[in-house]
Amino acid sequence: MRRHRPVIGVPADRRLLGSHWFHCVGEKYLAAITDAAEGVPLMIPVLGERLDLEAILPTLDGVLLTGSPSNVEPIHYQGPPSAPGTWHDPERDATTLPLARRCVEAGIPLLAVCRGFQELNVAYGGTLHQQLQDVPGFMSHREDSTHSLDQQYAAAHPVALTPGGRFAQWAGATEIQVNSLHSQGIDHLGQGLIVEARAPDGVIEGVRVADASSFAVAVQWHPEWQVMNNSFSKALFAAFGDAARGRMRALAAKHTGGDV
Secondary structure: OOOOOEEEEEOOOOEEEEEEEEEEEHHHHHHHHHHHOOOOEEEOOOHHHHHHHHHHHHHEEEEEEOOOOOOOHHHOOOOOOOOOOOOOHHHHHHHHHHHHHHHHHHHHOOEEEEEHHHHHHOOOOOOOEEEEEOOOOOOOOOOOOOHHHHOOOOOOEEEEEEEOOOHHHHHOEEEEEEEOOOOOOOOOOOOEEEEEEEEOOOEEEEEOOOOOOOEEEEEOOOOOOOOOOOOOHHHHHHHHHHHHHHHHHHHHHHHOOOOO
């Protein structure tokens, strides 16, 4: 049967709810895939080495790496131990870090957000600041949890877009306003990643994979939040969806031996 919407894989978070472990995905990401990328979201359990990535990848037209309250464990980038009480998700790390590289290698469109942005950097050999607000010269990029969600996700600062870059093309400008809800941030940029956006303090806020054969983009902010109300967020998810549809159609044509 011919499909009209691409299937977008979304790796979950592993969370303890009550006495049992669950694999969870935030609804705002699923809504952004459905409404702005015009795709079909499909949750990927984070089972680490128990998950057969090679069996899953051929079923996907794209992958979205979401944000999360958890942080990438510093063992993956030779960083110092995390502060006591830091929330980690080792099963997610074990799933998404290899998944990010495999998506790019396989030409599967990839969009990474917040934690996903940090995962992509680490997957390409980069390192992270664990607490930006403690690094001289950087401002606090955290949200105020005492505020309402609308206030937390409101525009917090501008980002400068690289002139002539992919982001600037989507925006039709060299600066946009973004929200800011993170404490971690890129320290050393991963090999093969190109900077597309920076905050006023110099923190890298957007990247793409230089030699990717398909869409491979990451942002530090949260474009999924009320995505249909933000022109750049809509353009970002639309470009992701277009890339996923392109892959879907190319695979269908390959399987049928002709155009679809």
